[in-house]
Amino acid sequence: MPDPKGALALESRANEAKPHAPAGAGLLFLREEEMRGAQDLLFFAYRDFTNAADVILEELGLGRAHHRALHFIGRNPGIAVGDLLGLLRITKQSLARVLTTLVAQGYVAQAQGRADRRQRLLTLTPSGQALERRLFERQRERLLAAYRDAGAGAVEGFRRVMRGIMDESARAYMDRAEAAAREPRARPA
Amino acid sequence: MPDPKGALALESRANEAKPHAPAGAGLLFLREEEMRGAQDLLFFAYRDFTNAADVILEELGLGRAHHRALHFIGRNPGIAVGDLLGLLRITKQSLARVLTTLVAQGYVAQAQGRADRRQRLLTLTPSGQALERRLFERQRERLLAAYRDAGAGAVEGFRRVMRGIMDESARAYMDRAEAAAREPRARPA
DNA sequence: TGGTTAAGTCAACGAAGCTGTCGTAGTTAC
């Protein structure tokens, strides 16, 4: 049986016995199934969301790792290399490989830190900003459609659940990024 | 300035001018910032969610690719290889490498299809089910906490937005999986 | 019978993670 458009026609899934259970277990089963469904949700949404930018990346010979770096440098202009490492949770070597190409191709600029001159503060060049925006636009379409169809209340729920899934440190980062977006003139340090 | 707990203390993010704009542009800016925030949400939530199972995988010498295969075989007992390929969106070679080890280590069983004897239908062995459950439990903790803190309404919103982000074919799959969970005795084919 | 399909397999490659070590320059603490 061919599968023309990627739509799957799975065979019987009724192998697993689902015998009658005491009261309350049904509720437990629903919770379980809900969690399983969430695994699926995260996999598919992430897969297709990141996929959206791949076409552009490929024609430039870049990968997703480059996109992630561009994204976080764009959102945190002047970020130090060590802080970027902490966000991406990769090693120095993995980032170095990516940063080297981004700097060489003129998408990212490095500047010596003024407070601490050991630091190399990273910013997007104009062409880096332009590229990041192109990549973002693809993902934006998807998000916009999803947000529109789901409605404002659903978006708030989405935000809260996603926050709950991530680490405490990531939540703290989100808080700071949000505060910075509201108060762009504040200078905490 | 060291960064003891992974909490970032980013430097000034006020480099980008945010001049006064005509009425309505503020709203547009909010939308934009909302989309940017969603990129962050997806990255961090996915990163930390998948990370949760890594400890167990590592001590068994398996990778995330193995976990994904276990997950989808577990949720679709008797799935054909081609259908699994379509779900994971990887090539035959990538899956073969993973499946070979899973079968060799006794986590996955292959059975010849009865309707179509070319097919190798995949199921989890008891030990495969046990492993998948162990991996799932780690992720479940995170989800459970997130769901509890966010509330039932938020969970529904989460579900709707995530569905909106993924491809149409993935949405169709989710629908079928959900229907199958409600009607475990149905035999569509 | 002959064309298509499902799955497995070989070879080769590429992207993107990882470890460990080292050097240099700059900061900080004693």
Next chain:
DNA sequence: GTAACTACGACAGCTTCGTTGACTTAACCA
């Protein structure tokens, strides 16, 4: 002012997991 620590860059080598392309076997189907 020296000594210890830190930020960053770079080298070597490795692993996981994705890719392409070509080919075989077995089974289905018209």
